[in-house]
Amino acid sequence: MSETFTKSMARNIYFGGSLFFILLFIGLTVDTTNRMPKQDHRENLTAQVALGKHLWDVNNCVGCHTIIGEGAYFAPELGNVYKRRGGAFIKAWIKSQPTGAPGRRQMPQFNFSDEELDAMVAFLKWTSEVDTNNWPPNIEG
Ligand code: HEC
Incomplete structure (x- = not known):
């Protein structure tokens, strides 16, 4: 050498x-x-899921929330909110905003119709079924 x-x-x-x-x-x-x-199980993308995604975009949910880690850190991660709370809770939650609970951060009222609420739930359900290699590791997001 x-x-x-x-x-x-x-x-x-x-x-x-x-x-x-x-x-x-x-x-x-x-x-x-x-x-x-x-x-990303794209074969399950329905028109209803697409409407939910559209509502998600035009109402700037991501201005406060993260979804699979992307977005703002003002409010909880919503990528797994469907698994954490279920569809009925999500609808009731969105309908009853703002809570006005003292000392808690507030979420606006969006005045969604029932069809829009179902679409939002369909989108959050679809998102919760994306294989993210088990991220986030905590069910609370
Ligand atoms: C101005 C900020 C803001 C915007 C915009 C916003 N949110 Fe929220 N959201 C919050 C806050 C803050 C909380 C938590 C409040 C609390 O825990 O008291 C929350 C909580 C939630 C929860 C319950 C989370 C859980 O873990 O229980 C859901 C579901 C939700 N938001 C959906 C949405 C959707 C869908 C949109 C868009 C249509 C949206 N949010 C837009 C601030 C916002």
Whole structure:
């Protein structure tokens, strides 16, 4: 083995290392992309779920809440709220806002129709069934 560390050795380590990690990155990206259709169960996307998502967007729920970790930290995570509370609670909760409970953060009244409330629940149910590799680890979100 040579005693000296030559320029060409340094170059080989640089290019070899870069190539190795580029290939690793591409491999992991392909693997994730292949898994996604199974994890997000897109085959269960109904018109009702899409309406719920639309209501979620236009009413800026994400301005206060997180959903699967994305959003604002003012109010609870809602990605798993369906598993935590169930559909009946969610409807009753949204209908009865604001609570006016002293010292608690408040959520506005959105005046949703029954159809819109059902769509919101359908969207939150669909979201709770996305395979998130068990995130968040805590049922309280
Ligand atoms: C202005 C901020 C704000 C907005 C916007 C908002 N929320 Fe909330 N929401 C809150 C707060 C604060 C709480 C928790 C209140 C408490 O615990 O007393 C909450 C709680 C909830 C809960 C109950 C969570 C639980 O774990 O029991 C649900 C469901 C919910 N919100 C749904 C929605 C939906 C759906 C929208 C959009 C249509 C929305 N929120 C928009 C502030 C907001």
